[in-house]
Amino acid sequence: MLRLHGRVRSRTMRPLWLLEELSADYEYVSVMPRSPEAGAMSPLAKIPILEVDGEVILDSVAQMTFLADRHGAFTHPAGTVARARQDAFSNAVLEMLDAPLWAYAQHSFGLPEEYRVEGVKPTLTWQMETYSAKIADLMDGDFAVGEAPTIADILLAHCAGWARGLKMDLAPPVLEHMRRMRARPAFERALARGEDE
Numbered sequence: 001m002l003r004l005h006g007r008v009r010s011r012t013m014r015p016l017w018l019l020e021e022l023s024a025d026y027e028y029v030s031v032m033p034r035s036p037e038a039g040a041m042s043p044l045a046k047i048p049i050l051e052v053d054g055e056v057i058l059d060s061v062a063q064m065t066f067l068a069d070r071h072g073a074f075t076h077p078a079g080t081v082a083r084a085r086q087d088a089f090s091n092a093v094l095e096m097l098d099a100p101l102w103a104y105a106q107h108s109f110g111l112p113e114e115y116r117v118e119g120v121k122p123t124l125t126w127q128m129e130t131y132s133a134k135i136a137d138l139m140d141g142d143f144a145v146g147e148a149p150t151i152a153d154i155l156l157a158h159c160a161g162w163a164r165g166l167k168m169d170l171a172p173p174v175l176e177h178m179r180r181m182r183a184r185p186a187f188e189r190a191l192a193r194g195e196d197e
Contacts, residue, residue: 001025001026001027001051001052001053002019002024002025002026002027002050002051002052002067003026003027003028003029003050003051004016004019004026004027004028004029004048004049004050004051004063005029005030005031005037005038005041005047005048005049005050005051006029006030006031006033006047006048006049007030007031007032007033007047007194007197008190008191008193008194008197009194009197010033010047010048011047011048011060011158012047012048012060013158013190013191014048014060014061014063014064014151014154014155014158015048015050015060015063015064015067016028016048016190016193017154017158017186017187017190018064018067018068018074018151018154019067019190020186020187020189020190021073021074021149021154021184021186022067022068022071022073022074024067024071028193030194030196030197031047031049032047033045033046033047034046041056042056042058044058046058048060048063050063050066050067052066061090061094061151061155064151064154064155065151068150068151074149074150074151074154075150075151076145076146076150082145082146085140085145086144086145086146086150086151086152089138089144089145089152089156090144090151090152090155092134092135092138093135093152093155093156093159094155096127096131096132096134096135097128097131097132097135097156097159097160097163098155098159100124100127100128100131101124101128101159101162101163101166103120103124104121104124104125104166107120107121107124108121125166125168128163128168128170129168129169129170129171132160132163132170132171132174133171135156135171135174136171136172136173136174139173139174139177142177142180143177144156144177149181149184153177153181154181156174156177156178156181157177157178157181157182157187160174160175160177160178161178161182164178
């Protein structure tokens with residue numbers, strides 16, 4: 001049994017979206033980060049938390065990798081050059097886009113107020129705008145790697161949506177990719193899970 005704990009308007013959207021793409025049988029449980037419920041399942045009390053037959057998998061990208069491998073879809077096969085390129089693209093997105101977005105969030109609400117530095121936000125915004133062009137250069141046509149979407153595409157589209165929510169400018173190919181990915185029915189179904197949150 002698959003059970004995903006988290007909030008739609010967080011990194012939980014990544015594995016949630018993939019579960020919908022895979023038409024997987026799963027249960028979604030709305031849980032706040034740093035809540036007692038999250039803390040009972042994870043020493044970090046961070047979301048998302050994926051339960052698989054009584055075991056817990058933390059981290060949205062690890063969860064997507066596991067789910068895609070388990071279902072044999074939305075990924076290139078392990079041990080192939082295409083998979084190595086997919087993993088390299090995902091790691092680049094994490095380093096170049098997700099990291100500055102997370103730092104921006106930390107300096108907005110995540111850190112105790114006395115440790116927040118408002119002055120770092122223009123630098124983080126510049127990073128996003130500059131690095132999105134580098135990510136666009138890595139893209140392989142309409143999708144991140146190959147002729148079909150993979151978990152790397154969900155990761156990129158999620159980061160792009162997060163950046164746009166912060167009014168950051170992104171390279172046109174990254175924005176167009178986000179629009180294409182968000183037009184997928186699975187995205188709409190996953191987003192609808194958070195209507196009551």
